[in-house]
Amino acid sequence: MSVKLGVPSKGRLMEKTFEWFGERGVTLSRTGSDREYAGAVDGVDGVELVLLSAGEIPRELAAGRIHLGVTGTDLVREKLGQWDQQVEELAELGFGHADLIIAVPGAWVDVDTLDDLDAAAAAFRAKHGFRLRIATKYHRLVREFLRDNGVADYQLVDSQGATEGTVKNETAEAVADITSTGDTLRANHLKILSDGLILKSQATLFRSRKAPMDEAERTAMKQLCKLLKVD
Numbered sequence: 001m002s003v004k005l006g007v008p009s010k011g012r013l014m015e016k017t018f019e020w021f022g023e024r025g026v027t028l029s030r031t032g033s034d035r036e037y038a039g040a041v042d043g044v045d046g047v048e049l050v051l052l053s054a055g056e057i058p059r060e061l062a063a064g065r066i067h068l069g070v071t072g073t074d075l076v077r078e079k080l081g082q083w084d085q086q087v088e089e090l091a092e093l094g095f096g097h098a099d100l101i102i103a104v105p106g107a108w109v110d111v112d113t114l115d116d117l118d119a120a121a122a123a124f125r126a127k128h129g130f131r132l133r134i135a136t137k138y139h140r141l142v143r144e145f146l147r148d149n150g151v152a153d154y155q156l157v158d159s160q161g162a163t164e165g166t167v168k169n170e171t172a173e174a175v176a177d178i179t180s181t182g183d184t185l186r187a188n189h190l191k192i193l194s195d196g197l198i199l200k201s202q203a204t205l206f207r208s209r210k211a212p213m214d215e216a217e218r219t220a221m222k223q224l225c226k227l228l229k230v231d
């Protein structure tokens with residue numbers, strides 16, 4: 001059998017990943033029609049390309065269904081409990097940089113820090129009879145961060161996309177989402193708390209600690225890691 005390498009199936013992450021491997025002599029490509037999720041690997045034997053949603057790569061690594069995978073560190077830390085027991089970071093790839101942050105309405109002039117947010121949350125509950133809502137898809141990371149920073153009087157509301165719009169839509173008072181240029185936050189009149197950085201993320205090559213390998217796969221893995229100068 002071959003070493004399975006999971007790579008994001010579309011967009012900038014896929015293109016940059018193809019480039020990163022290409023620069024190291026391993027050519028990844030999509031094959032078949034535009035819509036067919038099939039791929040090929042040239043430059044090393046015994047490696048198979050598996051095109052997957054970036055969000056599903058952590059789970060596939062943890063389940064041992066792929067041996068290697070490229071995805072954002074944010075997704076691995078969010079989706080896998082005790083992530084470092086399930087996967088190993090082989091290399092940071094230097095693209096896909098994004099910060100997971102907490103932001104509140106720019107009009108909240110008295111709220112600039114987590115302590116301010118904690119005070120605002122208590123006041124909000126007293127006034128409205130329900131807890132201040134923070135919209136996010138990063139439930140695990142946000143809960144851990146707020147717990148470690150002593151913010152308790154809030155509730156998370158799930159938002160799987162267009163998270164910055166939830167404040168305008170009045171389904172949340174604050175957001176925890178990734179930002180890269182900051183354009184989306186600015187356009188939605190939100191400001192980052194001065195101590196509201198939860199995690200700095202970038203695209204990373206991970207190796208599964210759970211995927212068994214036969215002799216041929218071990219040899220292919222060694223060759224690939226040598227070419228990529230990782231390990």
Ligand SMILES: Nc1ncnc2c1ncn2[C@@H]1O[C@H](COP(=O)(O)OP(=O)(O)OP(=O)(O)O)[C@@H](O)[C@H]1O
Pocket residue numbers: 011013052053054055056071072073074075096097098178179180181201
């Ligand atoms: N604007 C951005 N700039 C840089 N990196 C980003 C940006 N948006 C998302 N990312 C990163 O890209 C990775 C994939 O994000 P996300 O799951 O939102 O992608 P997607 O295209 O929606 O993928 P999916 O196929 O799972 O729907 C994450 O690690 C994230 O940190």
Ligand SMILES: O=P(O)(O)OC[C@H]1O[C@H](OP(=O)(O)OP(=O)(O)O)[C@H](O)[C@@H]1O
Pocket residue numbers: 160161162163164177178179180181182183184185
């Ligand atoms: O700081 P910026 O450069 O503006 O980028 C940040 C935006 O990019 C991501 O959204 P994406 O485009 O993945 O769409 P989504 O909101 O539907 O997840 C993220 O969720 C932010 O909304």
